[in-house]
Amino acid sequence: MPSERSGPATLLFGVLCAATFGFAVGAVWMVPQMMFGRALPALVLPAGWVLGVVVRRWLRFQGLTGALLAAGATLLAAAYTACLVAAATIAGMMGMGLGDTISDAGPGMLLALARLAQGPGDYALAGAGALLAALVAFPLRSRRGGALQKP
Numbered sequence: 001m002p003s004e005r006s007g008p009a010t011l012l013f014g015v016l017c018a019a020t021f022g023f024a025v026g027a028v029w030m031v032p033q034m035m036f037g038r039a040l041p042a043l044v045l046p047a048g049w050v051l052g053v054v055v056r057r058w059l060r061f062q063g064l065t066g067a068l069l070a071a072g073a074t075l076l077a078a079a080y081t082a083c084l085v086a087a088a089t090i091a092g093m094m095g096m097g098l099g100d101t102i103s104d105a106g107p108g109m110l111l112a113l114a115r116l117a118q119g120p121g122d123y124a125l126a127g128a129g130a131l132l133a134a135l136v137a138f139p140l141r142s143r144r145g146g147a148l149q150k151p
Contacts, residue, residue, distance in 0.1 A: 014061050014069055021054050022073035026080030033085055041078075041122045044129030048074040052136025062139045070137035071130040078126040082114030083107070 025047050033040050048070070055061050055070040087110055091101040102110070 011065070014055075014059055014065070015072075017059055018051075018055055018061075018069040018073040019076060021051060022076035023080055025051055025073070026077035027084065029077060029081045030084045030088070033081070034088055039085065039117070039122070041125045044074065044078050044125050045132055047077050048129035048131075048133035049136055051077065052133040055133075055137045056139065062137070064138075066137040066139075067134035070133035074130045074133040075126060078129065079111070079114065082118060083110040086110050086113040086117060 029040075029043050029047055032043065051073045052070040055066050055073065059066075059069070061069050087102045087105060088098055090096070090105060090113075091098045094101070096104075105113075
């Protein structure tokens with residue numbers, strides 16, 4: 001399985017899938033933030049754990065490649081969530097729909113507003129979530145032979 005994964009096409013597909021899962025986790029992460037009406041940066045830790053499991057178990061990328069994919073997907077999810085929260089805040093203040101706000105503001109403005117809303121603690125938590133995702137995606141030595149295995 002991991003030995004079958006090689007080549008630039010496989011890596012490109014893995015990057016695309018990891019980015020897609022990162023966007024999906026970011027969108028799900030936005031829901032509790034909107035429910036509580038405030039930023040919840042600590043949710044990057046469970047998001048990182050989920051993305052680490054996804055990269056290792058579903059995408060089947062392990063080692064350094066899997067760790068980098070999981071960490072990148074976690075950072076992408078954190079940035080996407082910050083942009084979505086900025087768009088939702090603008091939409092609420094202006095009385096517009098979320099889709100209209102996202103299309104009118106554009107990615108540059110949403111990234112700038114998301115960057116302004118982040119503090120040093122948010123960046124530290126995002127780094128910790130990315131590190132957790134990398135550790136979960138990186139395989140540990142599996143123990144062979146145990147009491148539960150048949151002879």
